Amino acid sequence: MERAELRAPSLLPFELASIARKKILRHPEKGAAIHAGLRLALALDVRHAEVDQVEVVDLALARSLSTYDASYLWVALRFGGELLTFDRRLKEASERAAPRRSARKP
Numbered sequence: 001m002e003r004a005e006l007r008a009p010s011l012l013p014f015e016l017a018s019i020a021r022k023k024i025l026r027h028p029e030k031g032a033a034i035h036a037g038l039r040l041a042l043a044l045d046v047r048h049a050e051v052d053q054v055e056v057v058d059l060a061l062a063r064s065l066s067t068y069d070a071s072y073l074w075v076a077l078r079f080g081g082e083l084l085t086f087d088r089r090l091k092e093a094s095e096r097a098a099p100r101r102s103a104r105k106p
Contacts, residue, residue: 007079009071010048016041049075063093073097 020038024031051071059077060070069090076083076094083094 006046007049007075007081008046009051009075011071013042065093
């Protein structure tokens with residue numbers, strides 16, 4: 001199996017920090033574990049991409065997405081990669097925007 005290259009908009013670390021903050025506010029007793037998870041996530045080998053904000057706005061409008069979600073879709077479309085997400089709406093927008101990719105190379 002070949003190694004995959006992970007890419008995300010440069011806003012990813014800010015979103016991860018925001019998620020960590022919300023989780024710590026809800027579960028202060030899990031603060032140390034949440035901090036550890038955040039450090040682990042921030043240490044992943046993810047290449048951060050600057051996005052074209054004008055194109056992101058157009059993509060968000062065309063696909064009824066937030067500009068945050070459209071940023072992730074823009075990166076996937078720009079670099080020809082598969083969008084990995086648990087967000088159903090974003091996944092559906094991704095599947096409509098790009099042809100289905102095969103898991104195996106010919």
